[in-house]
Amino acid sequence: MTKILEVNDLMTRFHTTEGMVYAVNGISFHLDEGETLAVVGESGCGKSVTMMSILRLLPMPPAQIAGGTAIYLGQDLLKIPDHEMEHNIRGKEIAMIFQDPMTSLNPVLTIGKQITESLRTHMFMDQAAAERRAVELLEMVGLSDARQRLKAYPHQFSGGMRQRVMIAMALACNPSILIADEPTTALDVTIQAQIVELVIRLREQIHMAIIWITHNLGVVAGLADRVNVMYAGYIVEEANVEDIYEDPSHPYTNALLAALPRVDRRRDRRLKSIAGAPPSLLVEPHGCPFAPRCEYVVERCGMETPRLTPVGRDHAIACWVDIKTGAQR
Amino acid sequence: MSVTQPLVEVQNLKKYFPVTSGLFLQRKVGMVRAVDGVSFIINRGETLGLVGESGCGKTTAGRTLLGLYPATAGVVRIDGHDICSAKGRELLSIRRKAQMIFQDPYASLNPRWTVNAIVSEPLRVHKLIKNNKERSERVKELMGLVGLSGRLVNRFPHEFSGGQRQRIGVARALASEPLFIVCDEPISALDVSIQAQVVNLLEDLQDQFGLTYLFIAHDLSMVRHICDRVAVMYLGVIVELAERNELYEHYLHPYTRALLSAVPIPDPKKDRARQRIILTGDVPSPIHPPEGCRFHPRCPLAGEECRINDPQWREAAPGHWVACHKV
Numbered sequence: 321m322t323k324i325l326e327v328n329d330l331m332t333r334f335h336t337t338e339g340m341v342y343a344v345n346g347i348s349f350h351l352d353e354g355e356t357l358a359v360v361g362e363s364g365c366g367k368s369v370t371m372m373s374i375l376r377l378l379p380m381p382p383a384q385i386a387g388g389t390a391i392y393l394g395q396d397l398l399k400i401p402d403h404e405m406e407h408n409i410r411g412k413e414i415a416m417i418f419q420d421p422m423t424s425l426n427p428v429l430t431i432g433k434q435i436t437e438s439l440r441t442h443m444f445m446d447q448a449a450a451e452r453r454a455v456e457l458l459e460m461v462g463l464s465d466a467r468q469r470l471k472a473y474p475h476q477f478s479g480g481m482r483q484r485v486m487i488a489m490a491l492a493c494n495p496s497i498l499i500a501d502e503p504t505t506a507l508d509v510t511i512q513a514q515i516v517e518l519v520i521r522l523r524e525q526i527h528m529a530i531i532w533i534t535h536n537l538g539v540v541a542g543l544a545d546r547v548n549v550m551y552a553g554y555i556v557e558e559a560n561v562e563d564i565y566e567d568p569s570h571p572y573t574n575a576l577l578a579a580l581p582r583v584d585r586r587r588d589r590r591l592k593s594i595a596g597a598p599p600s601l602l603v604e605p606h607g608c609p610f611a612p613r614c615e616y617v618v619e620r621c622g623m624e625t626p627r628l629t630p631v632g633r634d635h636a637i638a639c640w641v642d643i644k645t646g647a648q649r
Numbered sequence: 650m651s652v653t654q655p656l657v658e659v660q661n662l663k664k665y666f667p668v669t670s671g672l673f674l675q676r677k678v679g680m681v682r683a684v685d686g687v688s689f690i691i692n693r694g695e696t697l698g699l700v701g702e703s704g705c706g707k708t709t710a711g712r713t714l715l716g717l718y719p720a721t722a723g724v725v726r727i728d729g730h731d732i733c734s735a736k737g738r739e740l741l742s743i744r745r746k747a748q749m750i751f752q753d754p755y756a757s758l759n760p761r762w763t764v765n766a767i768v769s770e771p772l773r774v775h776k777l778i779k780n781n782k783e784r785s786e787r788v789k790e791l792m793g794l795v796g797l798s799g800r801l802v803n804r805f806p807h808e809f810s811g812g813q814r815q816r817i818g819v820a821r822a823l824a825s826e827p828l829f830i831v832c833d834e835p836i837s838a839l840d841v842s843i844q845a846q847v848v849n850l851l852e853d854l855q856d857q858f859g860l861t862y863l864f865i866a867h868d869l870s871m872v873r874h875i876c877d878r879v880a881v882m883y884l885g886v887i888v889e890l891a892e893r894n895e896l897y898e899h900y901l902h903p904y905t906r907a908l909l910s911a912v913p914i915p916d917p918k919k920d921r922a923r924q925r926i927i928l929t930g931d932v933p934s935p936i937h938p939p940e941g942c943r944f945h946p947r948c949p950l951a952g953e954e955c956r957i958n959d960p961q962w963r964e965a966a967p968g969h970w971v972a973c974h975k976v
Binding site: 478481508509510511512513514517535536539561565575576577580581583584586587590591592593594597598 | 843846871912916917
């Protein structure tokens with residue numbers, strides 16, 4: 321597999337009136353061609369900020385990319401000029417869809433206008449060609465009466481349909497990477513299932529790589545090839561999808577799965593809850609970020625931040641303790 | 650009154666909201682039939698789950714049940730008192746026994762009030778403790794019950810995290826020593842690691858005080874975990890109601906089946922292997938619900954009868970109720 325995107329030691333901070341926010345603290349990961357990578361974590365863990373940093377969508381200041389590289393096909397996305405990013409990468413090579421399709425669509429422009437805009441900017445199509453392509457795209461994401469729909473405004477669509485429109489817009493220029501930031505969180509389960517099915521179908525059709533950001537460990541089980549688990553601005557576990565669910569090796573992943581009830585099983589115990597709350601990002605990280613809530617904590621955890629270290633094939637964790645034996649690494 | 654009598658009885662409850670048009674002459678142009686005839690009981694000490702997609706009327710049902718919205722029709726009895734006809738002192742005394750926990754821990758706490766003022770409000774409204782000092786003692790005790798330090802009572806809501814705010818909401822609901830609490834999506838705004846904390850807290854409080862819950866949620870996994878019986882709502886009506894394992898393992902209604910098959914399972918092999926029933930389209934408008942069975946336009950089993958007649962609500966197996974022509 322060739323790596324299509326490789327991020328090394330990315331560090332993103334925000335300068336706020338309350339002090340420095342340590343949002344992303346030196347994370348490294350890669351994305352293979354055509355694969356689906358899930359990034360899982362709770363609110364504030366830095367999963368969205370990571371992707372926004374790579375696409376340079378964060379307002380600077382207050383945001384600051386304090387270090388790292390993001391190599392896409394040989395070029396560092398963090399260093400290329402702004403116009404290059406705007407014209408050749410963002411929305412063309414790497415497209416993004418967001419959680420709330422209502423706020424990410426312009427309410428005063430028709431759907432047709434919004435889809436054709438990117439086709440005209442990036443693909444230099446004329447209006448007629450762009451419209452033909454827009455109809456094709458809307459049909460591809462499963463909207464009926466596509467030609468009439470071009471004249472409709474976002475408020476005339478339901479939540480699930482708006483997300484389909486967002487996906488159509490994202491796919492307009494045949495991107496090689498699609499970043500989906502919690503695309504189904506605002507939707508009902510039956511509509512979520514429709515969208516997941518659509519993405520799986522399109523992935524095979526277009527052969528694009530997907531980064532799927534979510535807080536829901538359930539959704540990605542049937543969708544992802546690999547999973548990164550994030551906590552407080554760090555990747556704490558990285559593995560293929562089977563290992564994450566069958567052999568979770570970081571105490572946080574383990575605890576997260578134990579806190580999740582299952583629809584397919586009878587209740588056999590109380591839920592195992594994780595005591596406390598995630599750490600404040602206003603404090604410079606020191607030691608393992610999960611240490612204050614961890615049941616396996618040892619002295620070293622408070623002093624040294626563990627690096628992501630391989631524990632098996634395609635499986636790495638950032639932890640000083642082996643949770644199966646209790647031994648220190 | 651015998652102890653075996655159900656704590657909450659709901660019969661043919663309806664709540665319609667008028668749809669108006671025009672700026673000055675507000676003409677009524679239709680009705681949103683948010684809740685259109687639901688009946689169920691909740692036994693003492695039991696947790697009944699009410700599940701369904703957004704817009705199915707589950708929140709409206711919960712609010713109408715407590716008299717927060719006046720019911721359009723139907724009867725709700727809580728501990729023997731009819732909440733729809735009660736007024737004045739009687740209504741106040743029923744409300745003391747029936748409380749609510751809200752979905753959004755940010756919107757449901759007054760940002761200008763201290764935690765002390767928020768949690769002690771039910772004590773003041775119901776004139777339960779008149780002495781100021783005793784009242785703040787009670788607030789501290791309530792904070793302890795929900796796992797927060799009594800020293801935090803002079804702080805404001807914005808100083809707390811989402812999970813802590815939801816605990817404050819629980820403390821407020823407990824203040825008037827209720828028998829019955831409507832939990833309206835109490836965990837859906839919280840992170841996974843915090844959800845389990847709040848669910849365990851609700852269970853502990855139920856054991857400790859013998860509380861009865863109506864647990865409104867769209868997370869079917871959590872509902873299976875916490876509820877004793879589960880009711881499935883679609884477009885203002887209950888389509889199926891059964892004991893939890895009966896419902897999840899021997900569901901009868903095609904909507905329940907589709908809903909359960911759409912819930913993701915955190916197990917890659919199992920999730921990929923199973924048969925999904927993907928419903929097409931969206932939930933129709935509750936202003937003009939479909940004729941006959943309300944689910945028929947999206948139902949894979951729908952036949953001629955389903956388009957014409959409303960299916961009867963019947964007991965298909967002991968304790969297992971369903972409204973469908975095809976089962």
